[in-house]
Each structure stands twice: as C-alpha cells, then as structure tokens.
Amino acid sequence: MVxxxxxxxxxxxxKAIGAGLAVGLTGIASALAEKxxxxxxIGAMAENESLFGKGLxxxxxxxxxxxxxxxxxLLIK
Amino acid sequence: MQLLQKxxxxxxxxxxxxxxxxxxxxxxxxxxxxxxLPKETYPRLxxxxxxxxxRFIEESEYKQDVDELARQYEGVDLIEHALNKNLAxxxxxxxxxxxxxxxxxxxxxxKKYDIWSIKTILRGKYCNASTEEILDAIVAAGRLSYTFLSxxxxxxxxxxxxxxxxxxxxxxxxxxxDGTNLSDIENQxxxxxxxxxxxxxxxxxxxxxxxxxxxxxxxxDLKNLITLFRLKRSGITDPEMMDLMIDGGLxxxxxxxxxxxxxxxxxxxxxxxxxxxxxxxxxxxDPEMVSLIGVxxxxxxxxxxxxxxxxxxxxxSIVPIMDYxxxxxxxxxxxxxxxxxxxxxxxxxxxxxxxxx
Numbered sequence: 001m002v003x004x005x006x007x008x009x010x011x012x013x014x015k016a017i018g019a020g021l022a023v024g025l026t027g028i029a030s031a032l033a034e035k036x037x038x039x040x041x042i043g044a045m046a047e048n049e050s051l052f053g054k055g056l057x058x059x060x061x062x063x064x065x066x067x068x069x070x071x072x073x074l075l076i077k
Numbered sequence: 078m079q080l081l082q083k084x085x086x087x088x089x090x091x092x093x094x095x096x097x098x099x100x101x102x103x104x105x106x107x108x109x110x111x112x113x114l115p116k117e118t119y120p121r122l123x124x125x126x127x128x129x130x131x132r133f134i135e136e137s138e139y140k141q142d143v144d145e146l147a148r149q150y151e152g153v154d155l156i157e158h159a160l161n162k163n164l165a166x167x168x169x170x171x172x173x174x175x176x177x178x179x180x181x182x183x184x185x186x187x188k189k190y191d192i193w194s195i196k197t198i199l200r201g202k203y204c205n206a207s208t209e210e211i212l213d214a215i216v217a218a219g220r221l222s223y224t225f226l227s228x229x230x231x232x233x234x235x236x237x238x239x240x241x242x243x244x245x246x247x248x249x250x251x252x253x254x255d256g257t258n259l260s261d262i263e264n265q266x267x268x269x270x271x272x273x274x275x276x277x278x279x280x281x282x283x284x285x286x287x288x289x290x291x292x293x294x295x296x297x298d299l300k301n302l303i304t305l306f307r308l309k310r311s312g313i314t315d316p317e318m319m320d321l322m323i324d325g326g327l328x329x330x331x332x333x334x335x336x337x338x339x340x341x342x343x344x345x346x347x348x349x350x351x352x353x354x355x356x357x358x359x360x361x362x363d364p365e366m367v368s369l370i371g372v373x374x375x376x377x378x379x380x381x382x383x384x385x386x387x388x389x390x391x392x393x394s395i396v397p398i399m400d401y402x403x404x405x406x407x408x409x410x411x412x413x414x415x416x417x418x419x420x421x422x423x424x425x426x427x428x429x430x431x432x433x434x
Contacts, residue, residue, distance in 0.1 A: 037100070039098060039100045040100040043103075043105030043108070044108045047108035047112075051108070
C-alpha cells in the first residue's frame, strides 16, 4: 500500500520568517539611507559645530523605516 | 541614486579609485561656503580705510593665516600673502577631505595651481629672480607641496628644475624647454590641463559628470571670449593666434572662433550679437569700448552665477565643490582688488568696476 506523506508548513514558522524579513530588510534599508546622511552630518559638523543638533535629528530620520518594520513584525506575531 | 549610476556605468574603463565620499565632502563644502563673505560686505569694505579693512580681514576666516605671516610681512603685503595662503590651505584641505573619485576630480581641477607654480618658477628662473621672490608668488594649492616647490625654486638653473620634475606628468612637455620658448611651453601646459580635465570627464557617463563637463566647457568658452576680446582690443587679427584658443568649448565651437579671429573689434562685437553669450555682455560691450574691465567682470559674474545654479541641480556631486572653489577664488580676488586699490589711492568707482560680486 502506497502511503502519501503530506508535508505541511507550520504557520507559526512562516510568520517568524515574515517577521524576520520585515525587521531585517528594513534594517538594511535604513542603514543605507543613514550612511550618507550620517557622513554628510559629520562633514557639516566638522566645519560648524552648532549643526550637531540638526545633524543628529536628520541622521535618525530614516530610523522610522526600521520602526515600521518592527511594528509589522510585531503585528505578524 | 549614486548606487544606481554605479551599476549603470559598469565601470569598464575607469580605474577603481576607492570609495567616493560625496555626501561627506559636499556637506562639508557647503558648510565652508556659508562662511564666504556675503556680497553686502563689499560695499561696506569700500567705505573703510586700509587699516579698518586689515582689521576686518584679521578678524575673519583669515585670522590664522594673518597671524602666521605677521612676522614676515606687514601692511598690504601681509594681507595679500595671508589671502594666498588661505586659498592654498583651503584647496589642499579639499584634497585631504575627499576620497576616491571626488579626490581625483578635485585634484584634476587643482592641477591648474601646480601648472601655475611650475610656470612661476620657470618665469622666475628666466628673469633671474631670487628664490624669495619666486616663493612670494607661489600658491601651493595643488598636489605639489610647498616644500617640493620651494626646493624647485631654490635650484640654480631651469635645467635642474626640469630634471627634478622628471617623474611628473609635466615632464614630456617641459623637456622641450630650451630657455627661449617659454610662452610656447606655457600654452602647452595649459592645454594639457584641459586635456586632463576632459579625460576625467569622459571616464564616466553619469548625469552629474555630464553637468561637470558642461561647467568646464562653459569655462573654456568664457576664457576664449576673454582672450578674443583682448586680442581684438590690441588690434591683432592674425589667424595663427588660434594657438591661444582652447578646444572643447560648449557654445563657441572651433569653427566659430576661427571665423571670429580675423575680425576687427567692431565686427567681432556685432558677430557676437548672434552668440548665446550676448545677453551677458550686451550692456557693456560696444564696438568703441576703451576698457575691457566691464566685459571681463560680466563674463566672470556669469560664470559664478551659472556655477551656483548648476550646483543645485545635483547637490551630491562634484559640481557644488567646483562652485565653492570658484567662489572662494573670487572672494580672495575681490579682497585683493579692494586692498590693493585702496593702497594705490584709486577712486572707489574704479575699484568697484573691477569687483566681481
């Protein structure tokens, strides 16, 4: 008698992969965006120290991308 | 966007020059540009006496340079040397803060100063100037360091100077120098500078590089126009003067210039009416003009204006850096004009005419 092995994917596993991708990819995206902004901010600060506050704020703006990723990851869970 | 351009480009021809830090350099350069004197300063400077201007310069960005040179020079000479030193320090700083591609392009642009220094040394040797006199006229703003240049200046003859430069790219031209054909060698060096710039531009087909090409070629147009005006003003209509013209202009092609070179001043001005640069000089150019100051400063003004507008098209590219270099050079020139003019007791109107604001 032939038996057919049925393999099903565990839904919670797929969710975990999804959540991981959501955080991981957005992390890379914000890193790419922050790379240039950060180095530009450092450059401007080297000439004019009073730009520290503005530079810091502008550098962390792309951080929102990874926060969205984190929120999505939490929603999936 | 640069990442995208890098993929598009494929980097087939160009040598890898390492990571280019456009974001860092342009942001830093923009911060440096914010320190350039605003144009409202110049009328104020015009109303000051020499001592007040000296004081003003000593308290500005040039403080450190004035302090360093204060032991050697005084008065107007001190200010002039401080301005030159500041220019050299600023431009070499651009070289040291940039990396990879940016560094390469800034270096190509600054070769102008290397060539300038070599020319100064050769001219000095030609007329038997002392080492100090030569060093006074040198602005070490390029890749050749001040130490190396002062070494060159201290050589006794031009042969020694040239043999010292044997490992540089200028040697193939310099070796033809026989002590008499200085102006020919100088022309060839200048042409080599532009050939180098074009080589750098052609390496890449990215959009920001095209803009840089446009910027450079417009500079060539304006330079050619100024040379043409000067030739016409002195009544020279010899077609052999084409040697003085630089190839690769943006709107004035070689054949246009060939046509213009044989005209007299009056015909030349009426011919220019058809050219795209007429709007720039329409107010000051007239067939019977005595002085070229108006035309030259209008053309320079146009160059500065277009550089500033170019630099907004691609904010993260080489163009804002070039714009800064032009503005800085212009600031130093203007300050020099004011201080030298005041020292020579020129009236305010004459000095104002010379300023490029």
